[in-house]
Amino acid sequence: MKIxxxxxxxxxxxxxxxxxxxxxSGIVYTARDQAHxxxxxxxxxxxxxxxxxxxxxxxxxxxxxxxxxxxxxxxGPTTSARMDPYTPVLLDxxxxxxxxxxxxxxxxxxxxxxxxxxxxxxxxxxxxYLAQFVVSAHVAAFAxxxxxxxxxxxxxxxxxxxxxxxxxRSALWPDAS
Amino acid sequence: MKAxxxxxxDVLALLKEARNSGATPAGNQALEQLVANADIAAxxxxxxxxDCGYVTVFAEVGQDxxxxxxxxxxxxxxxxxxxxxxxLRTSVIQDALTERVRPEVExxxxxxxxxxxxxxxxxxxxxxGGGSDNASRMAMLRPTxxxxxxxxxxxxxVAASGAAACPPLFVGVGxxxxxxxxxxxxxxALLRDFREPAQAxxxxxxxxxxxxxxxxxxxxxxxxxxxxxALGVAVATDRTHIACLPVAVNISCxxxxxxxxxx
Numbered sequence: 001m002k003i004x005x006x007x008x009x010x011x012x013x014x015x016x017x018x019x020x021x022x023x024x025s026g027i028v029y030t031a032r033d034q035a036h037x038x039x040x041x042x043x044x045x046x047x048x049x050x051x052x053x054x055x056x057x058x059x060x061x062x063x064x065x066x067x068x069x070x071x072x073x074x075x076g077p078t079t080s081a082r083m084d085p086y087t088p089v090l091l092d093x094x095x096x097x098x099x100x101x102x103x104x105x106x107x108x109x110x111x112x113x114x115x116x117x118x119x120x121x122x123x124x125x126x127x128x129y130l131a132q133f134v135v136s137a138h139v140a141a142f143a144x145x146x147x148x149x150x151x152x153x154x155x156x157x158x159x160x161x162x163x164x165x166x167x168x169r170s171a172l173w174p175d176a177s
Numbered sequence: 178m179k180a181x182x183x184x185x186x187d188v189l190a191l192l193k194e195a196r197n198s199g200a201t202p203a204g205n206q207a208l209e210q211l212v213a214n215a216d217i218a219a220x221x222x223x224x225x226x227x228d229c230g231y232v233t234v235f236a237e238v239g240q241d242x243x244x245x246x247x248x249x250x251x252x253x254x255x256x257x258x259x260x261x262x263x264x265l266r267t268s269v270i271q272d273a274l275t276e277r278v279r280p281e282v283e284x285x286x287x288x289x290x291x292x293x294x295x296x297x298x299x300x301x302x303x304x305x306g307g308g309s310d311n312a313s314r315m316a317m318l319r320p321t322x323x324x325x326x327x328x329x330x331x332x333x334x335v336a337a338s339g340a341a342a343c344p345p346l347f348v349g350v351g352x353x354x355x356x357x358x359x360x361x362x363x364x365x366a367l368l369r370d371f372r373e374p375a376q377a378x379x380x381x382x383x384x385x386x387x388x389x390x391x392x393x394x395x396x397x398x399x400x401x402x403x404x405x406x407a408l409g410v411a412v413a414t415d416r417t418h419i420a421c422l423p424v425a426v427n428i429s430c431x432x433x434x435x436x437x438x439x440x
Contacts, residue, residue: 019203021202021203021206061227062227062228062266063227063266064223064224064227064229064264064265064266065264065265065266066264067222067223067264073223073224073227073264073266074218074223074224074225074226074227074266075227076226076227078228078308079308079311079341081341101308101340101341101343101399101400102339102340102341102400103339103340103341103400121340121399121400121401123206123207123210123211123398123399124226124308124340124343124399124430124431125211125214125225125226125343125430125431125432126207126210126211126213126214127214127223127224127225127226127227127228128214128217128218128221128223128224128225128226129210129211129213129214129217130210130214131217131223132217147227147266147268159206159210161203161206161399161401163400171203171401171402172339172340172400172401173339173340173394173395173396173397173400173401173402174339174395174396
């Protein structure tokens with residue numbers, strides 16, 4: 001398993017191939033439907049974002065509440081396709097990696113290629129297991145959205161699969177076969 | 178809370194069986210993670226999935242039970258307290274059209290009550306994730322449509338969902354009833370122990386065929402390819418109108434959750 005660190009540099013992204021199993025450490029930012037809507041609204045209005053996302057990784061997830069003393073509750077990927085309408089704008093803005101589950105639209109795959117970015121998937125439904133790889137979590141923006149707020153997460157070896165690489169190749173059904 | 182922390186015995190057994198049975202290496206890794214997930218969730222009292230679901234409560238109420246207060250309110254408050262005290266994520270919002278943002282916990286559950294003989298109350302709680310409910314479909318087919326058409330409709334629904342419904346899936350199918358009841362029939366089919374086949378021979382045949390055709394799709398665990406797309410199909414049938422053939426497919430993710438208790 002390849003060990004990589006977010007934010008991902010250009011060389012690392014270019015070295016990742018669809019189907020590679022990787023372990024991701026470093027900082028990522030969570031964002032789901034409502035956060036995407038707000039972020040893209042701000043970009044379209046030419047206003048600054050509450051979190052600097054250039055070069056960063058976005059994780060499509062909304063965690064369960066943390067028990068007292070725990071870093072985070074169960075946390076796993078949500079369906080990436082719901083973010084497809086917003087993703088090209090964020091990639092243009094400078095986002096370099098996304099973590100989610102499931103297929104992306106042809107338009108998003110094109111944008112990933114153009115931006116030299118990468119799309120990674122985690123196992124949907126393994127949220128208690130995946131929570132073990134989160135070493136810190138705090139709300140970074142949009143606190144009013146509750147579980148849909150943007151959290152900054154520090155990861156230690158989150159197991160992922162490269163689903164769409166920077167060349168636009170896919171490891172996901174039905175593109176892979 | 179139990180439904181969210183403890184994997185159903187049939188679900189866990191089928192996940193374990195599915196390992197090394199035709200998924201890709203990445204797909205097998207996903208299956209191993211799902212088996213480990215059940216252990217961690219149970220031992221640390223963590224929800225199996227961060228999507229702790231939209232709760233359906235099936236209440237079988239004995240007709241000799243006397244209530245002191247509102248049964249409906251008691252169930253709603255009980256479900257809400259379970260989510261709050263159990264550190265479970267509430268995902269239900271106040272109104273689908275106007276209040277898309279604020280999670281609302283005052284009326285978190287869909288309650289279906291049936292009156293039965295006796296003086297006890299049996300409650301079955303089914304929290305279900307949004308991703309797999311989104312993949313579910315229903316159709317009013319022509320009454321002359323045969324099994325082929327029913328199978329095609331269901332396999333197409335599974336294919337359209339790809340990895341979004343979190344395969345390996347459990348597939349609940351309802352055939353018959355009316356527009357409103359067939360969806361409930363499909364959802365209730367998900368309560369069956371998936372290690373047990375349907376009792377009716379005709380439903381059993383459809384189950385075998387559906388499982389085989391769904392697994393031929395090649396979606397695989399987490400959409401990473403291979404043979405393990407569904408772990409089980411449960412078909413429930415009902416009477417219907419001579420002009421109708423309602424069919425519903427309620428798809429469940431790999432974290433099919435439910436728990437029962439009797440008062």
